[in-house]
Amino acid sequence: MLRIDNLHVSVEGKKILNGIDLHVNPGEVHAIMGPNGSGKSTLAWVVAGNEDYQVQEGSIHFKGEPIDDLDPDERAVQGLFLSFQYPVEIPGVTVTNFMKTSVNALRKARGLGDMPARELLQKIRKTAEKLQIDSKFLSRSLNDGFSGGEKKRNEIFQMMMLEPTLAILDETDSGLDIDALKVVAKGVNELRSSSRATVLITHYERLLEYVVPDFVHVILDGKIVKSGDITLARKLEDQGYDWIKNN
Amino acid sequence: MGYTEKELQEKLETQEYQYGFYTDIESETFDKGLSEEVIRKISARKEEPQWMVDWRLQAYKHWCKMKEPNWANIRYKKPDFQNISYYSAPKKKSKYNSLDEVDPELLETFKKLGISIQEQKRLTGVAVDIVMDSVSVATTFKKTLEEKGIIFCSISEAIQNHPELVKKYIGTVVPQRDNFYAALNSAVFTDGSFCYIPPGVKCPMELSTYFRINQAGTGQFERTLVIAEKGSYVSYLEGCTAPARDENQLHAAVVELIALQDAEIKYSTVQNWFPGDKDGNGGVFNFVTKRGLCHQGAKISWTQVETGSAITWKYPSCILKGDNSIGEFYSIAVTNNKQQADTGTKMIHLGNNTRSTIISKGVSAGKSQNSYRGLVQISPRAKNTRNFSQCDSLLMGNNCGAHTFPYIESKNSSAQIEHEATTSKIGEEQIFYCNQRGIDTEKAIALIVNGFSSEVLNKLPMEFAVEARKLLEISLEGSVG
Numbered sequence: 001m002l003r004i005d006n007l008h009v010s011v012e013g014k015k016i017l018n019g020i021d022l023h024v025n026p027g028e029v030h031a032i033m034g035p036n037g038s039g040k041s042t043l044a045w046v047v048a049g050n051e052d053y054q055v056q057e058g059s060i061h062f063k064g065e066p067i068d069d070l071d072p073d074e075r076a077v078q079g080l081f082l083s084f085q086y087p088v089e090i091p092g093v094t095v096t097n098f099m100k101t102s103v104n105a106l107r108k109a110r111g112l113g114d115m116p117a118r119e120l121l122q123k124i125r126k127t128a129e130k131l132q133i134d135s136k137f138l139s140r141s142l143n144d145g146f147s148g149g150e151k152k153r154n155e156i157f158q159m160m161m162l163e164p165t166l167a168i169l170d171e172t173d174s175g176l177d178i179d180a181l182k183v184v185a186k187g188v189n190e191l192r193s194s195s196r197a198t199v200l201i202t203h204y205e206r207l208l209e210y211v212v213p214d215f216v217h218v219i220l221d222g223k224i225v226k227s228g229d230i231t232l233a234r235k236l237e238d239q240g241y242d243w244i245k246n247n
Numbered sequence: 248m249g250y251t252e253k254e255l256q257e258k259l260e261t262q263e264y265q266y267g268f269y270t271d272i273e274s275e276t277f278d279k280g281l282s283e284e285v286i287r288k289i290s291a292r293k294e295e296p297q298w299m300v301d302w303r304l305q306a307y308k309h310w311c312k313m314k315e316p317n318w319a320n321i322r323y324k325k326p327d328f329q330n331i332s333y334y335s336a337p338k339k340k341s342k343y344n345s346l347d348e349v350d351p352e353l354l355e356t357f358k359k360l361g362i363s364i365q366e367q368k369r370l371t372g373v374a375v376d377i378v379m380d381s382v383s384v385a386t387t388f389k390k391t392l393e394e395k396g397i398i399f400c401s402i403s404e405a406i407q408n409h410p411e412l413v414k415k416y417i418g419t420v421v422p423q424r425d426n427f428y429a430a431l432n433s434a435v436f437t438d439g440s441f442c443y444i445p446p447g448v449k450c451p452m453e454l455s456t457y458f459r460i461n462q463a464g465t466g467q468f469e470r471t472l473v474i475a476e477k478g479s480y481v482s483y484l485e486g487c488t489a490p491a492r493d494e495n496q497l498h499a500a501v502v503e504l505i506a507l508q509d510a511e512i513k514y515s516t517v518q519n520w521f522p523g524d525k526d527g528n529g530g531v532f533n534f535v536t537k538r539g540l541c542h543q544g545a546k547i548s549w550t551q552v553e554t555g556s557a558i559t560w561k562y563p564s565c566i567l568k569g570d571n572s573i574g575e576f577y578s579i580a581v582t583n584n585k586q587q588a589d590t591g592t593k594m595i596h597l598g599n600n601t602r603s604t605i606i607s608k609g610v611s612a613g614k615s616q617n618s619y620r621g622l623v624q625i626s627p628r629a630k631n632t633r634n635f636s637q638c639d640s641l642l643m644g645n646n647c648g649a650h651t652f653p654y655i656e657s658k659n660s661s662a663q664i665e666h667e668a669t670t671s672k673i674g675e676e677q678i679f680y681c682n683q684r685g686i687d688t689e690k691a692i693a694l695i696v697n698g699f700s701s702e703v704l705n706k707l708p709m710e711f712a713v714e715a716r717k718l719l720e721i722s723l724e725g726s727v728g
Contacts, residue, residue: 092702
């Protein structure tokens, strides 16, 4: 589904990724771990298509096609979703209105008509209930004045609404209390299916106890230095990144 | 005694007018230029009573002594007032009882502008009084209104049929010599709307007028007068569109609102006159004077969405004369390319316990300049007054400008005045976030701008709000590279 080969990326002239290889198949959950500044977020943003990140070498294929020339919105149409580490605020645009705009923009690009308003509202309500989101929250301005936890929950809410083929969660777990973490995990697990895939970017092993990944990769200085399963994550939690560096 | 050169010139000009006027009856557009003679002709053409002619001439005398103001934050080539035709009317002047009788071509034009009168009538129950090149060509829903004693007609008709009301109120809120453009308007106004709500009557529908400038080189000088008697209520909508033009068109309207005791007037405007092309050529010069007078316990709300015109100079104001009266101003001004807007409001607190609210949202894109200019004035005798002002600016790109000029003059220590201002820029991260959710950049900007303006958009009547949202999107099309 996602195939990244020998990816080298720089931002503002500074080299961040130094030859990433990552293959994600349908039905799989991959966790990418690594210390601050190792290039985890860069990987997320470059896959999502942010223009500030220049691909210098290598390629990204999604569903068998190269996506290097696609704009971020075109990649979203292909079924790519990024849960932002720092979701942006859009004052005056309610969560519901934003969701409606997003859902219908994606449908339009996929050759479908607008989702009927009733159906949309029902779906919004159901999804909100699942994530224990108060209905008042839906009429608030997008991320405007939201707490850290609310912002992350809102990202998962959007992910469940949009049902992407591939979801990349960029440190969605950081700054969350245990209850919020469980809610996020519930959302991710619910979307888990043989036709979808998830990439979890995280510092900590904590989330991985709730969403058990098929593969765990450790990234250091813009390169995947070690891959394994959940036991790798547990070992990291135990011994820290120095353990990898020293091996 | 021979003629002096000036007299000769005047004589020749007058003859030209006579020629233009009498030999070319079909055209019904006056030749360019302004003089006492032209004013008399406008008045004669409209079969006005003597007092109206005198009033116009008085205004003209004031105007001749006045200078164009230049304190606003706008740059433009001053119009040549002798190079403008002051009267223009569509060829077919007959009055219609129903829309079926209206020239289909005219209706077609309105359709192109997205203003289908039939749709408006059928779906929204809006009575529409269309001012097309200064003369009303269609007035609907008159009967329903008549039953309530509401008068909604063109100002020309009002001068004919309700002279006592016009005479009593015209120029009482915006005097002839108020400012250069108001004086000019007073002298040469050709049409506009008149609205009278009897005591205690709540107008059952939104009253609506669409203004449109059609013929090249004709300035439009509408005069609108709205009188809400004791305890009455009216919501008035004014929407404007104009087709593309090569030369600058001058527009200098005057709007006067009178809210008598405990009356409420809601006045909403959507303005999208031709703003000129990308290089700033053409476009409408919009110099408008709008003011309302609140008696005891009365309320006036101005809501405006300004996206058009090359130059906008406009300060809808409230004089809070009566105790406990309320003034409100909600504004969105969008400028793109080389547009310039200097707009805002004046809240003049004269009565005790008077309150005012100002919410101004400015969006600047391209190489445009967008200024908010507002005055909050508390008179020495006005006790316990309150004002809240909020001015927010949103910038797109690095070549536009947003300016805020708030003036506060408080002469009574019991006043509570609050002013908040913010300036923000549409961030690349905001756009990327929207993109990631499948929303393309143009739509993302529209969404962000709509969100920024939502406090004001929410004040508009429903059907107008939809139109206004679309307009915001259209105005900013192509503003990102």
